[in-house]
Amino acid sequence: MSASTLRAAGMVTVAVAALLGSAFALGRSLMPEQPHRGSGAAASVHAPHYGDQPPSTEFPGPPAGHGEPSPDASPSAPDNGRQADDSEGPYGAEVSTGSARIALTFDDGPDPQWTPQVLSLLKEYGVHATFCVVGENAEAHPDLVRSIVADGHSLCNHSWNHDITLGERSPQAIRDDLMRTNDAILAAAPNARIAYFRQPGGAWTYPVVSVCEELGMTPLHWAVDPTDWQVPGADKITETVLTQTRPGSIVLMHDAGGDRSGTVEALQRLLPELLHRFQLEALPTGTT
Template sequence: MTIGGIRRGDTARAVGTAMALVVTAAALASCAGGADTPARQRVGDTHQAARPVPGTADADPPTDPRPKENAKADPSISRHSEDGGKSVNLTLDDGPDAVWTPRFLDLLKKHNAKAVFCVLGPAAKANPELLGRIVDAGHRLCNHSVHHDTGMDKKPVDYQTQEILDAKNMIDQASGGRRIWYYRAPGGAFTPESRQVAADNGMRPLGWNVDPSDYQRPGVDAIVTRVQQQLAKGPTVLMHDGGGNREQSFQALEKLLAWFDEQGYRYSFPQS
C-alpha cells in the first residue's frame, strides 16, 4: 500500500534509520567526556593545568642573597658603618688567641654586641674551633695577613699578594670556607695594589677611625678615655684580642660596652 506515493514499509525503515543515528550520536558524545561539558571548556581546562605554578621547579629560582665565591669587593678602605646613625663598629686584631679570644667572645655575647675579628693566618690555623665560634656567634672574619708585617707597603707587590692570599687560604681551611669579609693591612700598610688584590678576592679593605693604642697597654682608663674622645672621628674602633697579654684591652672593652649601652649606641659592622 502507498500513501502519497511512498510505500508504508519504506516509511518505517526511514524512521528506524533516523532513530538509530540519534542514539549513535548521543553515545559518541558521552564517550568524549560527558554530554554536559562543552568540548571547548574541556580543552581549556587541560591547557590551564599545564601552566607553571609559582614556587614549583618550573618557576624562576629565587635570587641567592649570599655573595658568590670570589665575588669582587670595593677596593676603597671601609671605615663607615653599615647602619649609620649612632652606631659603633668594634674590630679586634691579631687573634684568635686560645686564652683571650674566648673571653672576648663571652663578653660580647653578654652585651649582645657584634665585632669583626681580624685574624692572622697562622693563629687561625692553630685555633680552628675559635673561628667557628666567632662566625656562629654572628661576628665577621677579616684577613690580617700571615706575618703581621707593618712595613709590607714598602715590599714588592708579589710579597704583599702572597701575604694576603696565603693568609686567606689558612683562614679558609681553618674555618671550613666561611666568608672572609675584609682585609686589614698590618699597621694600615695598604697600597693600591694590595687593596685591589684583596678586593679581587672578595675582601673589602678595612681601616679604622678610633685607635686607643691598647696594644701598648697604657692602662684601662686611658684606653676607655681615648675611645670615647676619638669617636667623633667615626664609628670603627680598633682594639686587640691577640698578640700578647690583653687584660687591659679586655677590661677596657668591658667598661666601653657598658658605656655604649648607656649612651644608646647600636653595634654595627663596617661597610663591606
C-alpha cells in the first residue's frame, strides 16, 4: 500500500472517531438527569403545619467543619437488630432507638380533641410512646400533660409555638424558647423528665442542637414519616408506616395541629400489626 493511500485511510479514521465522539456527547446531553435520592431520615423535612411561620422545605447547610450524612448515602441494613450507621440524622440528631425496638412519637400536642384518643388507644394495647409537646399547648392543657406522664409515656420539648425558624435565631433566643417550653411542661408535671428536643419541621441547625444539648436534651429526629400532617387518609398513613418501619425505627405522627382523625384511625390498625412484628417502647428518659 502506498504512502498516499495510508495517509488517506488515517484521515478517514480520525474523521469517523470525531463524529462518533460528537454523537456520544450529544447523546449524554439529551439523557435526563437522575433524580436526587435522599437518605431517609436525614433528608426528610416536613413543612410547618402549626403556628404562623412560613413554609420551610429544606435544611440549612451545615456550618464549616461540621459533618452531616451525605444525601446520597444508602441506608445500612440492620446488624443484629441495631442500626449503628443510621443512628444520627441532621447535626447528630437521633433517628434510631439504638435497638431492635421501635418508638412511636407524636408531635404538636397536647390537643383536647385528639390527644385523649391517642392515649386511649395506646393504653388499650399497652404501648408507651413519646410525646413532643408544644409549650403553649402544654400551658393551655396542663391536665393532658399530666395524663401523658401518668400513662408512662416520655416527653420531648417541641419549642414554644412550633417556630420553624427557631434555629436561625440567636443562641439566647433559642435557649429562652426551650426553657419557656420546659417550664410550661414542668408546671403541669413537676416530676416529669424532658430528655429530648425535636426541632419543628426538622429544620435543624448547629446552634439549636448546641443549645438543646447544653440544656440536657438529646436532639430527636425520625426515620419514618407518613406525613399525616398533610391529612393523606388512614390508608396511606398505615401503608407508609408498615412498609417503611424496620428494627430501630423512630416513627413520626401527630396528635395535634389539625384534623387528626386519619391518624387516630390509622393507629387503630397499626398498633396490633406493629406489636405482631416488633417491640414498641417509649424513648428512655434516664434518671431525674
